[in-house]
Amino acid sequence: MKNEERFVFKPGQCVMVGLLGVGECMFAIASSPTKKKYLEISVMKQGKVTTALHNCKPGDHVGIRGPYGNNFPVDAWGGKNLVLIGGGIGQAPLRPVLQYVLDNRKKYGTIHIFYGARTSQDLCYKNEFAQLEKHDDINVFLSVDKEEFGWKGFTGFVPGNLMRIHPSAKDSIAITCGPPVMIKRVIDVLINLGFSEKQIFTTLEMRMKCGIGKCGRCNVGPLYVCKDGPVFSVEQLQRIKGER
Amino acid sequence: MVEGAELQQEIEKIFDTSDVQYIIGYSTDTGGFIRIPFFAKQKQDVAHLIFSPFCVNNLAMYLKQYEGSGKIGIVVKGCDCRSVIQLITEKRIARENLVIIGISCGGVIDQKKLQKKYPTIDRSIEVMEKDDDFIFIMKGEHHQIPKKELVLEKCLHCENPTPLIYDVLLGEKKQSYGSERYSDVRQFEEKSLSEKWKFWETQFNRCIRCYACRNICPVCYCTECSAEQLNPQWLRRSVTLSENTVWHLTRAFHVAGRCTGCGECERVCPMNIPLMLLNRKILKEVKDLFEYTPGISVDETPLLTAYKPDDPEDCIS
Amino acid sequence: MKNSIIKKHQIPDFIQHLLQGYTLWGPVHEDTISIYRQINSPEQMTLEFQKCKIPPKEIVFPQTETLMRFRKEKNVTVETPPLPKKTTVIFGIRPCDAKSLQLFDTVFLGDCEDPYYASKRKTMISVGLTCSTPSENCFCSSVGGNPDDSRGFDILLTDLTDTYYVEILTEKGEELLKGFKGCTPATNQDSQKKNEVCQRAKKGITRQVSVKNIETILDDIFDSSYWETIAQRCIGCGICTFLCPTCHCFDIQDETAQNKGARVRIWDSCMYQEYSCQASGYNPRATQMNRVRNRVYHKFNYLPKTNQVLGCVGCGRCIDECPVHIDIIEIIGHAQEVKQ
Numbered sequence: 001m002k003n004e005e006r007f008v009f010k011p012g013q014c015v016m017v018g019l020l021g022v023g024e025c026m027f028a029i030a031s032s033p034t035k036k037k038y039l040e041i042s043v044m045k046q047g048k049v050t051t052a053l054h055n056c057k058p059g060d061h062v063g064i065r066g067p068y069g070n071n072f073p074v075d076a077w078g079g080k081n082l083v084l085i086g087g088g089i090g091q092a093p094l095r096p097v098l099q100y101v102l103d104n105r106k107k108y109g110t111i112h113i114f115y116g117a118r119t120s121q122d123l124c125y126k127n128e129f130a131q132l133e134k135h136d137d138i139n140v141f142l143s144v145d146k147e148e149f150g151w152k153g154f155t156g157f158v159p160g161n162l163m164r165i166h167p168s169a170k171d172s173i174a175i176t177c178g179p180p181v182m183i184k185r186v187i188d189v190l191i192n193l194g195f196s197e198k199q200i201f202t203t204l205e206m207r208m209k210c211g212i213g214k215c216g217r218c219n220v221g222p223l224y225v226c227k228d229g230p231v232f233s234v235e236q237l238q239r240i241k242g243e244r
Numbered sequence: 245m246v247e248g249a250e251l252q253q254e255i256e257k258i259f260d261t262s263d264v265q266y267i268i269g270y271s272t273d274t275g276g277f278i279r280i281p282f283f284a285k286q287k288q289d290v291a292h293l294i295f296s297p298f299c300v301n302n303l304a305m306y307l308k309q310y311e312g313s314g315k316i317g318i319v320v321k322g323c324d325c326r327s328v329i330q331l332i333t334e335k336r337i338a339r340e341n342l343v344i345i346g347i348s349c350g351g352v353i354d355q356k357k358l359q360k361k362y363p364t365i366d367r368s369i370e371v372m373e374k375d376d377d378f379i380f381i382m383k384g385e386h387h388q389i390p391k392k393e394l395v396l397e398k399c400l401h402c403e404n405p406t407p408l409i410y411d412v413l414l415g416e417k418k419q420s421y422g423s424e425r426y427s428d429v430r431q432f433e434e435k436s437l438s439e440k441w442k443f444w445e446t447q448f449n450r451c452i453r454c455y456a457c458r459n460i461c462p463v464c465y466c467t468e469c470s471a472e473q474l475n476p477q478w479l480r481r482s483v484t485l486s487e488n489t490v491w492h493l494t495r496a497f498h499v500a501g502r503c504t505g506c507g508e509c510e511r512v513c514p515m516n517i518p519l520m521l522l523n524r525k526i527l528k529e530v531k532d533l534f535e536y537t538p539g540i541s542v543d544e545t546p547l548l549t550a551y552k553p554d555d556p557e558d559c560i561s
Numbered sequence: 562m563k564n565s566i567i568k569k570h571q572i573p574d575f576i577q578h579l580l581q582g583y584t585l586w587g588p589v590h591e592d593t594i595s596i597y598r599q600i601n602s603p604e605q606m607t608l609e610f611q612k613c614k615i616p617p618k619e620i621v622f623p624q625t626e627t628l629m630r631f632r633k634e635k636n637v638t639v640e641t642p643p644l645p646k647k648t649t650v651i652f653g654i655r656p657c658d659a660k661s662l663q664l665f666d667t668v669f670l671g672d673c674e675d676p677y678y679a680s681k682r683k684t685m686i687s688v689g690l691t692c693s694t695p696s697e698n699c700f701c702s703s704v705g706g707n708p709d710d711s712r713g714f715d716i717l718l719t720d721l722t723d724t725y726y727v728e729i730l731t732e733k734g735e736e737l738l739k740g741f742k743g744c745t746p747a748t749n750q751d752s753q754k755k756n757e758v759c760q761r762a763k764k765g766i767t768r769q770v771s772v773k774n775i776e777t778i779l780d781d782i783f784d785s786s787y788w789e790t791i792a793q794r795c796i797g798c799g800i801c802t803f804l805c806p807t808c809h810c811f812d813i814q815d816e817t818a819q820n821k822g823a824r825v826r827i828w829d830s831c832m833y834q835e836y837s838c839q840a841s842g843y844n845p846r847a848t849q850m851n852r853v854r855n856r857v858y859h860k861f862n863y864l865p866k867t868n869q870v871l872g873c874v875g876c877g878r879c880i881d882e883c884p885v886h887i888d889i890i891e892i893i894g895h896a897q898e899v900k901q
Contacts, residue, residue, distance in 0.1 A: 020631045020639070020824070021817045047840035048474055061637070180843060207839050209813045209829075212673045216810035217829070217836065219855075220845075222863035241783040241862075243845040243855065280886045281794040301885060305796070356593075366697060366767065450591065452615065452624065454830075456798035460884050472835060481814045481827045482625040512884035514614060514800050516593045 009033050010071035011096035012203065012231045016211045017041060018063040022052040026208040026226065029067065030092040032099035039064075042092040042124060068211045070231050072097050072175065072201060080173045081109035085186050087158050087178025088117050091124050093203045093230070094177055109137075112167045116143035116158040120151055141165055159185040162193075169194035175201045180244070187234055197235035204229050204237075204244055220244040245373040246295040246347055246414045248272075251319075254412045258317055258343050259287045267317030268306045269345070270299040277369055278355060281306065295319065295414070297371050297378060300352045300396070302506045304328045304462040307337050315341050321349040322418075323398065325407035326504040326539030327462035333539075333546050334502070336465065339409075346410030348418050351395035351402070353378070358394055362387070397520075398507045401425070409542060424505075426528040432521060444489070450515040451488040457509035457519055458495060463502045470494060496522045501530050501547030504539035564747040565727040567718075571743035572725070573603035578741045579650055583686070586620050587652035588613050597651070608653055608718070608725075611696050612878065616658045616806035617651055618665060621681040624803075624828045628677065628813070632821045642677075650686045650737065657701045657874040659689055659713030661806030667868045668809055677826070686733045689714040693758055695765045698877030700890055702763065703770045706874055709759035719755045726755040770890045771897070772861065772871065778896050779862040783854075787899045791892055792853035794885040799830035801879035801887075807860070807872050810836075831856055857892060 011032055018024030031040035045054045056062065074097060082101060086094045101108045113132065117123045123142065133140045143154040143161045154161045159182065174195055176186045183202050190200050206218035206225045213227035221242025223229060237244070255267055271282030272294045279299045283306075284290055303318055304327035310316060320328055325346060332339050350373050358365065362382070370381040378394060380387045392400060401422035407413070432440070455471070458464045471479045471491060479494070480487045503523045510520040530536050533556055536547050567575060579585055580600070587606040589598045595610035597617055631639045654662075662682070669678040692699070692708035701707060711717045715734035719726040726747060729735050738744055747755075802808045812829040816822055829836060832852050838844040846852050860872035873889065880888050 020637060021633065021815050021822050023815050024813070050840065179841075180845070205839065206845065207837050209811070214668055214673070214675060214809070214811075215813070215829070216831065216859075219859070219863065221858070222866040241780060241858070243851050278886055283793050306794075446591075450594075450596070452799075452803050452828075454799035454803050455833075456796070456800050456884055459796040459798040480816050481812060482816060482825050483827065484625060508884075512798075512800075514804060514882045515596075 007039070007067070009067035011074055011100045012069070012071035012093060013067035014069050014211075014226075014230060015039070015041065015064050015066035016068065016208075017049075017053065018065075019049065019052050019056075020063065023049045024063070024209075024211075025049045025053075026068070026211055028093035028096075028203065028230070030095045032096040032103060034100055034103040040095075042089060042095075044089040065211070068226055069229055072231050074100055077173050078107045079109060080171055081111070081168070083112045083114070083167050083172055083174040083190075085114040085158060085162060085174065085176040085178075087115070087182040088122060089124065090176075090178030090182070090203075091115055092177075094175060095125065097175060109171065111138045112165070113138065113140045114143070114158055114162050114165070115141070116145065116154075116161060118145050120144050120148055139165075157185070158182055159189045162186060162189050166193055169196075169199065173199055173201065177203045180205075197238055198233060200234040201231060202234065202237070203231055206244075245297075245350070248294045251295050251345070251347075251414055252290050252293055254345060254414065255284065255290050255293055255317070256287055258345070258412070259284075259290070262315055262317075262343055264315045264317045264343055267293075267319070267343070267345070268303045269293040269317075269319040270295060270301070270303075277353070277358065277365070277367065293319070295347050297351060297353050297373060297395075299347075300355070300511065302327055302460075302462060302508045304331065304506075305460055305508070307331055307462065308465045310337050310341075313341075315343060317343040317345060319345045319347060320407050320410075321347050321352070322402060322404040322407050323349075323504070323506050325409060326404060327506055328539075329409060329542050330463060330502055330504055330539040330546075332542045333544050334463070339542060342411075344407065344410045344412075346407030346413045348406040348413065348415030349399075349402075350405070350415075350418070351391050351399040351421070353394050354396045361389070361394065396507060396511070398505060404540075408540065426524055428521060429525045429528050432525070445485060447517045448488040448492060449485050451483070451492070451517060452515060453483050453488065453491060454514065456512045456514065460508045460512045461499065461503075462506065462508075463499050463504075464495070470498070492517075492519070492522060496526055499523065500526045501534075501536065502538055503527060564729060564752070565738070565744040566721075566724045566747050566751055567727055567744055568724050572608065574743055575741055576600065576603040576606060579737065582647070584645070584647045584649045585652065586617070586649060597653075600652075606652060608690060608720070610653065611694070612655065612876065612881075613653070614878075614882075615804060616661060616876065616878070617654050618658075618661060618806055618809075620649065620651055621662070621685060622665065622669070622678055622809065626677055626826045628824045628826055630821070630823045634820060644680045645684070648684045648686060649681065650688060652688045652690075654687050654689045654714070655692055655876070656689060656708060656710035656712075656714075657699075657706055657876040658806050659687060660701075660706050660710065660874045661876075662687075663713050664807050664864075664868070664870055664872065664874075665809060667870065686715045686737055687713065688734075688737070689717040691717060691719040691759060691762060693720050693762050693765075695762060695767075696877065696881075698768060698880040698888075698890070699766055699875060700768050700770060700877060701875035702766050703768075703890075704772060704871050704873050704875040708762035708766065719758055721751065721754050721758060724751075726751055726758075768877075768890055770894045772893065775861050775893060775896070776865050779858055782896060782899045783858075785899050787896070788850050788854040788857075791857075791887065792848075792850040795832070795849045795853050795887060796884060797832050797834060797849055797852070798884065799828075799832060800882050800884065801856070802830040802832055803828055804878040804882055806874055806876055806878075831859070853887075857889070860889075861893060 014026050014028050016024045016026050027041040030042045043050050043053045084094045129140050132138050174190050204225050208218045208226050209215040211226045213224040218225040221240035267284045270279040271292045281301050302324045304324050372379045377388050401424050403420040405418040507520050585600040586597050587600045588595050588610045589605050595613045597613050600606045627642050629641050669675040695708050715731045717728040810829045812827045815824050837846045864872035
């Protein structure tokens with residue numbers, strides 16, 4: 001990336017990535033700002049733009065604008081234990097937090113990572129988790145939704161895995177990203193485990209076009225996910241009326 | 245004129261005797277002058293139901309929301325019933341899942357004509373029918389006016405004022421008010437090609453692609469409309485003369501042989517585009533070429549899904 | 562700035578005078594409707610109209626607007642459309658529509674200013690027209706407006722039968738009249754007549770609705786089945802959104818032909834099913850009820866919370882044109898009676 005010093009961002013923020021003639025999509029920046037030489041995004045092939053991005057080759061030009069949105073208040077979490085709970089491609093917005101915390105390891109407490117997908121093929125960053133498991137103060141709990149031959153981790157949904165391990169809520173911050181149904185269930189489990197609404201953070205996802213709060217599309221109640229999000233605490237979300 | 249009490253009584257009977265999930269009718273609540281569509285879900289809701297010459301909407305369009313199982317009831321005028329018949333022939337809904345409350349209709353009021361005739365009327369207006377006249381009661385005053393001055397154009401040559409199928413019929417059976425000669429279409433056909441394009445250019449230039457014409461149409465029920473597809477993309481989203489023309493011609497052809505001429509598309513168009521001129525041209529062609537009129541018999545096969553050996557095929561060489 | 566009088570029969574001369582230096586937009590009669598069009602000759606325009614179908618937002622925020630064009634040959638070239646050369650004068654804006662443009666300013670100007678909107682909006686000159694005879698569904702006075710509200714105009718005309726009373730409200734407005742000899746200073750009698758017209762106009766609004774505490778009321782009834790009842794007849798078309806002067810939602814599409822194309826901004830409607838539908842197929846506003854409720858809340862709850870302004874100017878177009886007669890005055894009026 002040229003001129004990297006001009007692109008300043010924080011974990012949780014997003015960028016609009018586009019291809020002329022195809023369109024644009026908003027992606028969470030999946031790498032931490034502590035990684036200076038590059039910016040990473042993780043793209044799941046789903047529609048027109050994501051398919052075109054999958055067909056790109058190294059050296060191709062893409063359009064990027066951003067960073068947009070707010071960020072995880074990582075600097076305010078100093079001294080806390082972190083519980084990261086991701087599902088499917090929802091692991092992407094959690095990755096910059098994880099990388100940031102690892103690059104500033106002494107500032108944070110223990111790390112619990114819960115990550116699951118439909119099948120082991122759908123799990124992202126598999127080789128990175130293998131490395132993380134080697135640390136004593138980082139606990140990785142991977143899962144797949146259904147029985148799979150050769151799978152040695154937990155079989156079942158992510159909220160179930162979370163319940164099984166029941167990490168402590170004391171001095172902890174939980175962040176969860178993934179399909180809306182998973183987020184809802186995970187929040188229920190976290191509340192049951194004693195986490196307060198202030199201690200739980202999530203990122204919301206909505207269809208976006210402008211990314212700057214003008215096209216009106218990505219609202220959750222009075223807030224725009226592109227501008228006022230994507231990071232929200234559960235305390236914030238409980239206060240607003242609106243579909244998400 | 246159908247008495248409200250009689251209608252409500254019949255509908256209450258239906259709630260008592262059939263296991264309908266809901267009945268779609270017209271409500272006493274005002275939506276301006278026009279009576280609004282209303283879903284009666286239980287017997288208590290029946291008190292809201294009414295029929296009057298202000299009941300313009302074709303309720304058959306709500307059959308698009310039909311979930312696929314269970315019975316529903318619907319109030320239909322003669323023209324609306326043709327849409328219902330068309331949907332039955334298309335297997336959108338089975339006859340046995342419908343309880344049809346037919347209304348023998350004396351013509352419904354064109355709101356635009358009414359407002360032009362009486363610019364100062366307000367929402368408190370009431371209407372009664374007396375033979376071939378309407379009597380409006382506005383601010384205590386009575387105004388009697390021939391129906392033919394205020395009804396929708398389609399009513400003037402309505403061939404089926406009494407619904408062709410029904411489970412209950414309200415009002416006396418009525419003869420047709422005229423026969424369909426497509427005189428407006430024939431007149432337009434006389435124009436030169438350049439005159440015709442100039443006319444449609446002005447009309448389509450005004451289109452704002454709100455898709456009200458599509459959404460109000462009882463036979464437009466594709467889960468993904470060709471206008472919305474991106475892969476492949478048939479129609480650009482941009483609102484230009486070229487794309488608007490493609491939209492209207494595409495829709496006219498997609499409903500060809502299925503459109504029963506209810507005229508709702510033209511009624512709801514906010515830019516007053518004469519959409520029925522297009523649809524009626526195709527209705528006329530369908531009649532001339534195939535001797536077929538959509539929405540007349542539940543036993544008919546939909547036009548474009550069947551062929552007869554003697555169907556004209558001059559276009560195939 | 563002194564107020565003036567222009568005789569009605571001098572308006573064509575005024576238009577002719579303006580055409581020399583400005584781009585003009587104004588109401589025209591087309592078939593059976595009134596609509597804003599670019600004016601090239603005085604005979605085109607009329608000020609004898611009730612309400613233009615599409616609000617003047619379409620002039621500064623066109624329904625289809627090219628954001629950039631691109632060509633992919635050996636290299637990719639991108640160009641943005643040129644800025645308008647002449648200042649645009651828009652005739653016949655109603656007070657409700659002028660108010661809506663001020664709301665648009667809070668969206669498109671300020672943070673991350675939209676250059677396409679700004680270039681048109683900052684230079685436009687608005688010549689308003691008092692609503693002497695409000696139409697049936699007008700309710701501007703219930704939402705903080707008035708048929709003679711002069712806010713947002715450079716000039717405001719009031720119809721005094723044979724003449725127009727000309728209120729000059731800004732320097733831009735004054736500039737417009739410079740060099741035009743058909744104006745005479747307004748007399749006290751003229752001013753009195755104007756006040757009478759305005760008083761009659763205010764009385765001409767027959768429908769009212771209270772928006773007192775509407776934000777809190779809506780907060781309380783979000784989960785009520787009231788919204789199901791309202792939405793069940795909605796057909797999900799775009800009429801209310803496209804004709805609404807305060808609606809600003811848009812889509813962005815890349816439209817290509819072979820090796821060239823354009824990125825285009827096009828009006829969109831939150832009433833369409835696919836509006837919020839994500840590529841995964843998940844749709845947070847999956848039912849018409851969600852979409853109808855979202856729209857009402859956007860106008861009367863969300864915008865007041867974020868922009869401290871009501872999102873409705875009471876023009877009544879949505880009520881006039883809704884194919885199934887959904888009526889925002891009734892919706893807001895009855896909201897107070899809804900029990901949770």
